[in-house]
Amino acid sequence: MSTAVTTVKPVMPAKHYLNDNYGIRSWLLTKDHKRIAVLYLVSITFFFFLGGIFAALIRLELLTPQGDLFQSDTYNKLFTMHGVNMIFFFLIPSVPAVLGNFILPIMLGAKDLAFPKINLMSWYIFIIAALFSLAALVSGGVDTGWTFYTPLSTGYVRTNVIVMAVGILIAGFSSIFTGLNFIVTVHRMRAPGMTWGRLPLFVWANYAASLIMILGTPVIAITLILVALERGFHIGIFDPKLGGDPVLFQHMFWFYSHPAVYIMILPGMGVISEVVTCFSRKRVFGYSFIAFSSVAIAVFGFVVWAHHMFVAGISQYSAMVFSLLSFAVAIPSAVKVFNWTATMYKGSVTLETPMLYALAFIGLFTIGGLTGLFLAALGMDVHIHDTYFVVAHFHYVMVGGMVTAYIGGLHFWWPKMTGRMYPEAPAKLAALITFIGFNLTFFPQFILGYLGMPRRYHSYPEEFQVLNVLSSAGASVLAVGFLLPLIYFLWSLKYGEVAGDNPWNATGLEWTTTSPPPTHNFHEVPVVTEEPYAYGEEEGSGVH
């Protein structure tokens, strides 16, 4: 085996999807899934930082026990808009619409998604929804909480609920069309030789998430339509004064919103599968188990919704059934965590930034998932429901899990998308800062929750202050951790090192084409003959 390796310095390809066409029309009317992914990237980054500003203001207010920074109504609007923007306009699109749109067709060896025009339409629908949301924001914001519980939202608040509800349901359609596109693409547009058993796990994860998108999202659409009708025309569907049932709203709302959390996390898990294998130089441990657990999570995720309603007035019998099922849905996630960990066993591990984020994900998601068991346990949930324990739990899985996976995935595929490497040292620093800031922000909230501090509280009893101050301090560190990537990613567009086709020496069809890829993804159509993650037998000029 030769010991001297001549490395050829990579050059940017002459023509690629970014410089193939210039002008605003070529972007706004593009059918190229990669450009649409970039459009989404810009849009959701805006909403991430908008939601982040609301979070910063919330944590500022909570430094002191009194509600002295904002009026109550303003504070209520802050947490509502934080939740709505983060969930519907950042988390749900994030990995599927940015990374999925960009990478999925290339991973399959396809030239584009099945329906490129619908893909573009899906982005425009997102933008229209975003405009509704911003309109609701500038017209005073909404203060119902992102959960819109009735009858508060239909009969007791004076804010612009209808505009917000319409915005969210429109965003739902954006999500539905993305999911539809993914499903048809995975079924019909795989390259020759790419059987279901050879699909990368990122594809399996997005496929499972897409199943949830198409089945669950229509239900939130109809629920919000009913809320809007009730508010607009003063009809009573959920209004108890007219005989309506407010608990029915909760059932319909959570029927979507619980599977929605799996829409959010499954694609992130897909990212982790790709990153852990690449930076362990090993095929993934238990491929079929990870693939099927994604589908199992999607299926089980639909039958656990009422665990959000254990104290809402449902019967004890239903509560027991939903509690049992909620434990069942936790098992596939545990299986994944163990499989990822086992993937590193006897691997050859390096700690580039994507791997740092992936490892952080595994740890933080484990904690978040295990604290979910507290909430699934009936006798425990009675005490901690609607307290900061729940807030800590979902931020651990959503931020410690999902956002971490998203940022890790951005780092992993950034070279492919832009042709440039991000700067490794600042990136590692940002990862560390984020990790520390995150834990400092959210761990104290578990304690606060068990102490009994309820959610959505503008002011609180004095004895909760120390923990709140710790949490707010952590938030300021976390903010830095999130801002740094924004800065250095932008910097890298001009000054980053040129990446070359496969800077990570990863397997996967996306790494066989140029960085950035040509508009049609491949110069030559690939044919797949081997299993995914075939790290044992690599060709190419990469250095081990």
Next chain:
Amino acid sequence: MVKRRDLVSTNQTTTTEHHPALAHHFDNMEQQQGASTFGMWVFMLTEIMMFGGLFAAYLIYRLKYYDAFKAGSTSISVSWGFANTLVLIASSLTMALAVWAAQRGDRKKQVTFLILTMILGAVFLGVKAKEYKDKWEECHIPGHVIGKGFNTWGGCDVNNPKLGNIADEMRDPKEHGDPSIPEVSAIQTAKQTEIFFSFYFAMTGLHAFHMVIGLGLLTWLTLRARSGEFGPAYYTPVELGGLYWHFVDIVWIYLFPLLYLISRHQHHG
């Protein structure tokens, strides 16, 4: 790991001539047609979930307010509903014939059948408009934002107190009502029919909205059919339009019995 093959993929047909409608990201028409049809079915699945949520809520309330929903069902016209059902079924027939004509490349028949389908669809919407107008006049529109406000117990029109008076109808033997029900309870039940009407308008309204979109789609298809775009090699848009139209028809087939037929005209126990 990956072997490359130059030029074409193994799926493409040997002819180098591309059908003008073949999109660049598909290998051949067969793949395009398969993907498009599959996509349409997935979309219809999402629509089933949306209407399904609404139907489920309706059924839950029907169990809860049985008498009121019974009275509500009785007060909407089963004749017009039935007529509309026949109209829609006929329109599905004409739509299927349009797809068949497109498959055979018969331009004249395609256009004729598409236009007939649209006419029948418009008739449906016209009948629905008439039914809505009746409800307006009878003050059966829920809420107090549209019309004269919801009122099913006191009669809506000073000159014609029977108009829309469900409470009276519940007790009138000529309307298959039960005279032994005291007026007080009839009035109370009549007030509860507001929830029934909320669902009536939400369900038929959502359905009508889909019909309007369907008419728009059919117009576009008709224009393309006129220019001879569809034939045996490529008729997918017509097929997809047909799928959509049949779906909207099927939703009505569920709506009609759920809203108009069940527990209609049954005598009280």
Next chain:
Amino acid sequence: MQFKLPLFPEQASSVAVQVDAFYLFLVLITTFFSLLVALLILFFVIKYRKRPGVEAEQIHGSTLLEIVWTVIPLGISMVIFVWGAVLYYHIENPPANALEIYGVGKQWMWKFQHPGGQREINTLHVPTGRPVKVTLISQDVIHDFFVPAFRVKTDVLPNRYVYSWFTPTVPGSYHLFCSQYCGTKHSAMIGEVIVQKPDDYAAWLASGKAEGSLASMGEKLFQEFGCGTCHRPDSGARGPSLQGLYGRPVRLSDNRVVVADDNYIRESILNPNAKIVSGFQPIMPTFQGVVSEEGLIQITEYIKHLSVQESEPLNNRTNPTELRDNEVPTIQQELQQGSQPAPTPGKKP
């Protein structure tokens, strides 16, 4: 800023100890598995770091391991589920001899009524050593009754009674939080639960100026609204007798059998046609808008006190809900068989 750093809420009810024990178990499990994963990751990252000349070993997987790490978490989950379910059953089902207190939540305050008629706003006095059941309803939106020190919580719904029960153990003053977001002053809807030793509690009860017990106030309303015109125990009455009604199963005109609980009585007053007792006509007018939530509570309390006098329990069973459906006689049948005694009308409880 006060430097108080509590880590656990006080344990002031009998169930708090059990909940905390369960919590400790869950914390141990979480800590164990989180540490396990974290340490494994750390270990693997160090031990299997990339080294020159050492290649990764391509392992497909191990079905045995998959089974092990599916079955073990499943087993642990089932243990957690059962423990949680049993604890929940205990938390949700009050014992029969509980002291009954009523609460009404509204934006943004709590109003409580004790059976002796004492009323409180935003505070709730309870004695130690006996179970207390708080029956709650909301006047407007969904609220939530949460006392962290007791480890109990229930959403408080409009149009429907719910309840929460606890046995206070340690005298003191504890937070009552509304923990279902209810609008502008949600975080100000805070109350205080004052737990007192039984003597102190009795003294407090005596010191307040109550207008009479809840039941006597209910009786006043009963007479004021003329309920007794129809609801009489004699066989010619237009409405079913209310003597001994509370807690008994009732046969309806559509042959269903329901138990006459708080929700049934409230519904019968506000929406009389929802459930018609078998053998009676649907002629009762509605009192929606006429009687307040507090009034409904008082009337219910009065009806509870209309007890069956010195009669055999129906069919020789002591618990009315043990009756099977087809054993529940209609009121008419009972009157004909003479098994329902003629009570003394207007007797004060």
